[in-house]
Amino acid sequence: MEEQNLYMQEREKIINLVQNNSVNRSLAEEIIKKSAYWYKHPSGHPVHAPNHFKRIDDPVGTRYAMLAALGKNETSKLIPSDWRIQFGSNIFLISKAILRCQSSLLKFIDNAEAGKLATLAELKQELKIQVRQSVANYSGDEYEGYYSGFDGNHLIFGTQSISTEDFVNFILSKINIHRIFNPTASTSSTIKIKSISSLSSQKKTQIKTTPSLSPSTKTHSFSKLVQCPYCGTKIKRTKLASHKVNKCIKRRR
Numbered sequence: 001m002e003e004q005n006l007y008m009q010e011r012e013k014i015i016n017l018v019q020n021n022s023v024n025r026s027l028a029e030e031i032i033k034k035s036a037y038w039y040k041h042p043s044g045h046p047v048h049a050p051n052h053f054k055r056i057d058d059p060v061g062t063r064y065a066m067l068a069a070l071g072k073n074e075t076s077k078l079i080p081s082d083w084r085i086q087f088g089s090n091i092f093l094i095s096k097a098i099l100r101c102q103s104s105l106l107k108f109i110d111n112a113e114a115g116k117l118a119t120l121a122e123l124k125q126e127l128k129i130q131v132r133q134s135v136a137n138y139s140g141d142e143y144e145g146y147y148s149g150f151d152g153n154h155l156i157f158g159t160q161s162i163s164t165e166d167f168v169n170f171i172l173s174k175i176n177i178h179r180i181f182n183p184t185a186s187t188s189s190t191i192k193i194k195s196i197s198s199l200s201s202q203k204k205t206q207i208k209t210t211p212s213l214s215p216s217t218k219t220h221s222f223s224k225l226v227q228c229p230y231c232g233t234k235i236k237r238t239k240l241a242s243h244k245v246n247k248c249i250k251r252r253r
Contacts, residue, residue, distance in 0.1 A: 039161035087157030097134035
């Protein structure tokens with residue numbers, strides 16, 4: 001039952017990621033901030049380019065809004081957003097990449113409920129493929145198959161790139177699907193923390209009580225005392241002779 005509730009919760013999060021096939025501008029901007037890079041950077045390695053989010057565009061939505069403002073729109077139906085960002089002669093289709101990832105995630109949940117749970121690595125690879133397929137030429141026509149400008153985890157557009165790894169990780173962070181692969185992670189962490197705390201408390205108690213309760217200390221102290229053979233008084237071994245001569249009442253009698 002708990003497993004089914006978990007799947008239901010994650011499916012709801014996936015559905016809420018994009019509603020009515022229309023990606024919010026804020027989501028499109030945020031994902032570009034996380035995944036856009038200057039691939040060829042003077043430092044010798046890719047560097048994040050968060051300001052690329054300012055270049056995203058929705059030509060279909062913009063055209064619809066202009067027609068609506070002029071009263072010339074031929075339909076009252078809301079046109080889904082189609083966010084994209086142009087890199088030279090290529091266009092990265094942000095909305096389509098997100099929608100395709102959403103579709104793959106819903107399929108993943110369906111398979112998991114049917115007892116066919118893919119690994120996290122397999123899921124991420126599937127999502128990366130969806131991102132790699134979401135590239136068009138300067139005319140807006142999508143390339144068939146995968147975009148060829150690819151190196152490691154980067155879709156390369158001249159000196160700039162989109163990291164498929166960062167793109168996918170951002171999507172997964174929005175829905176917290178990692179719980180499906182390790183549903184008891186938070187519980188285990190709590191138990192571990194409590195155990196450490198308990199051990200620490202025990203150590204403090206032992207340190208505090210050892211001086212007064214240690215049996216070895218008491219035995220050691222009493223082993224230095226001996227009994228006077230005349231009066232039975234317990235006295236330090238080093239003072240026994242003096243006691244016999246000067247203080248032992250029965251011997252002096």
